[in-house]
Amino acid sequence: xxxxxxxxxxxxxxxxxxxxxxxxxxxxxxxxxxxxxxxxxxxxxxxxxxxxxxxxxxxxxxxxxxxxxxxxxxxxxxxxxxxxxxxxxxxxxxxxxxxxxxxxxxxxxxxxxxxxxxxxxxxxxxxxxxxxxxxxxxxxxxxxxxxxxxxxxxxxxxxxxxxxxxxxxxxxxxx
Amino acid sequence: xxxxxxxxxxxxxxxxxxxxxxxxxxxxxxxxxxxxxxxxxxxxxxxxxxxxxxxxxxxxxxxxxxxxxxxxxxxxxxxxxxxxxxxxxxxxxxxxxxxxxxxxxxxxxxxxxxxxxxxxxxxxxxxxxxxxxxxxxxxxxxxxxxxxxxxxxxxxxxxxxxxxxxxxxxxxxxxxxxxxxxxxxxxxxxxxxxxxxxxxxxxxxxxxxxxxxxxxxxxxxxxxxxxxxxxxxxxxxxxxxxxxxxxxxxxxxxxxxxxxxxxxxxxxxxxxxxxxxxxxxxxxxxxxxxxxxxxxxxxxxxxxxxxxxxxxxxxxxxxxxxxxxxxxxxxxxxxxxxxxxxxxxxxxxxxxxxxxxxxxxxxxxxxxxxxxxxxxxxxxxxxxxxxxxxxxxxxxxxxxxxxxxxxxxxxxxxxxxxxxxxxxxxxxxxxxxx
Numbered sequence: 026x027x028x029x030x031x032x033x034x035x036x037x038x039x040x041x042x043x044x045x046x047x048x049x050x051x052x053x054x055x056x057x058x059x060x061x062x063x064x065x066x067x068x069x070x071x072x073x074x075x076x077x078x079x080x081x082x083x084x085x086x087x088x089x090x091x092x093x094x095x096x097x098x099x100x101x102x103x104x105x106x107x108x109x110x111x112x113x114x115x116x117x118x119x120x121x122x123x124x125x126x127x128x129x130x131x132x133x134x135x136x137x138x139x140x141x142x143x144x145x146x147x148x149x150x151x152x153x154x155x156x157x158x159x160x161x162x163x164x165x166x167x168x169x170x171x172x173x174x175x176x177x178x179x180x181x182x183x184x185x186x187x188x189x190x191x192x193x194x195x196x197x198x199x200x
Numbered sequence: 201x202x203x204x205x206x207x208x209x210x211x212x213x214x215x216x217x218x219x220x221x222x223x224x225x226x227x228x229x230x231x232x233x234x235x236x237x238x239x240x241x242x243x244x245x246x247x248x249x250x251x252x253x254x255x256x257x258x259x260x261x262x263x264x265x266x267x268x269x270x271x272x273x274x275x276x277x278x279x280x281x282x283x284x285x286x287x288x289x290x291x292x293x294x295x296x297x298x299x300x301x302x303x304x305x306x307x308x309x310x311x312x313x314x315x316x317x318x319x320x321x322x323x324x325x326x327x328x329x330x331x332x333x334x335x336x337x338x339x340x341x342x343x344x345x346x347x348x349x350x351x352x353x354x355x356x357x358x359x360x361x362x363x364x365x366x367x368x369x370x371x372x373x374x375x376x377x378x379x380x381x382x383x384x385x386x387x388x389x390x391x392x393x394x395x396x397x398x399x400x401x402x403x404x405x406x407x408x409x410x411x412x413x414x415x416x417x418x419x420x421x422x423x424x425x426x427x428x429x430x431x432x433x434x435x436x437x438x439x440x441x442x443x444x445x446x447x448x449x450x451x452x453x454x455x456x457x458x459x460x461x462x463x464x465x466x467x468x469x470x471x472x473x474x475x476x477x478x479x480x481x482x483x484x485x486x487x488x489x490x491x492x493x494x495x496x497x498x499x500x501x502x503x504x505x506x507x508x509x510x511x512x513x514x515x516x517x518x519x520x521x522x523x524x525x526x527x528x529x530x531x532x533x534x535x536x537x538x539x540x541x542x543x544x545x546x547x548x549x550x551x552x553x554x555x556x557x558x559x560x561x562x563x564x565x566x567x568x569x570x571x572x573x574x575x576x577x578x579x580x581x582x583x584x585x586x587x588x589x590x591x592x593x594x595x596x597x598x599x600x601x602x603x604x605x606x607x608x609x610x611x612x613x614x615x616x617x618x619x620x621x622x623x624x625x626x627x628x629x630x631x632x633x634x
Contacts (some may be wrong), residue, residue, distance in 0.1 A: 045476075052475025055266050055482070059457075062267065062450025066443065083446075084258040090266055090479060091257040091486045097476070098483035104223035105484055105538055109581075111221065119221070126222040133230050140250030162254075169254055 036182050040100060044179065048097035051090045058086040078158030085155065088165050092172030099179045120187050127184035134177035141170035201238055207502025210235040224541045228491030235498035253490045260446065264373060266482040267449035268358040272314030273474045274456035277465050280427050281323040284309040287424035290412040297399035297406035299335055300345040301392045303328040307349030308388040311356035312431040313456065317576055321350025321584045325591040339595040341398065341405045344603025347584040348391055351573035356384035357435055358449065360485060361572055364540060365565045368492060368547045373445045374438045375629035379562050382624050386617065390610040398606055430455045441633040488544055496548045509552040519557040526550060527571060534575020566625040567618055574611050577604045
């Protein structure tokens, strides 16, 4: 988001800070995940002593990385979109459809967050946990729900910003 | 509602949303859940929204994605690209068009550390373009070589394209990675051959640089050997069955981090911006995967993919003709669609067709990725072309596209060779130790 929209919408500064802070947390989790993988390999081959539950911990770390970074990716316009129409129709004409798409997305992810919360509550009730070492699943499902909710907020803010000010083209990114 | 009608409506809805620039992952989730609700009831559809993302984000195999992304970013930060180019330069620089060939070779080396074509083009472009400018290379050749060489990023393992293909088709990530190795080297050789032919016809395109002494060559090679070590450990580890792809990615990322640290490139600011970039890429890949895992089951419920496959087989066309039509369609689609989007949107329909025709799905994965590479450098939306344009701002787009064309032909030749000799792709995965 550019500085202009930050000035227009009071919520943007907060969203900017929050998504970035969570992305840093995701980055830290990713570095730990890397170290855990290396240590697990070294323990298995050099000391013949595999870490019990390394796989469980890795899997749940991946969930942390993914759900803490999706809002940041959305906020910085990183999610892949197909921008063919932008080359034919002018950007300013697309602001209303862009806003509509973002609103649809916001509604969708609000529902997804609610469903994820439901999953978490179920997991809590039935005591769902990982296989080898028993790590409870529900905190990670609540985290997932929080990630989706924040993503919905991001889309909502972008929808409003798009009406207030002509939107930028969604950035294309291929890896 | 009749499943086929629901499916056709769903596909139409998906195309409308995509055309209106809704991100691919979101559009697939939205249409997927609506279609699922209509066909199987809203209760199950809602539950899928809650559970499926968690299943994907805790899939052990998929840890390979962020870890290889991290490895590529550490490699970028470490400045290894400069060493790679210097080594390739010392060996090929005195050939006609030698700097362009060196760029291709260095791109191939970088591709073995990074699964991203954009990253390969950006990193090598920054290093190689100024050099080629100094030696008065025609910008057509220099920009074309960087844009094309960069695409090797998704063919030579690690490759995000292969991981996505593997997950969508339930093939082995390790086997796909290995399948990319020899075709990657073949394409590298064809690119260099193309430069050789181009400079033969028009020597002004790329004048030879100064020759290096034997000592220089050995020194440059030694500088780059750290990178060769990392590649040997990761890809060799997968081939010998020592590591799972996830473990190889973790170890590779760690080694690349050590290299960056040893070179004094790993500062607090480079580490934090790199971490942000890595999780951002991870997020975009996973949102698409989540979308695909909600949309594709809906599409399977409509029987459209299996009906289409049956229809095609019923026509009793020679299978080579069907393959030809598919590849031609992909090349055209690749001109307009982003690579990931194309994979995710078309595979549920094309994969059953390929299996029905009796083609090896691992081999087809390699062919698909080469077609994606062609899309990366085709007008009008070739991503790598824009990347190169960003580095060489003064070169007009038309010139870049003109420079790319000979490399595009090399890719088409590579495809033809792979169709004729599928073993080039299948040899390594078929001999890997598990």
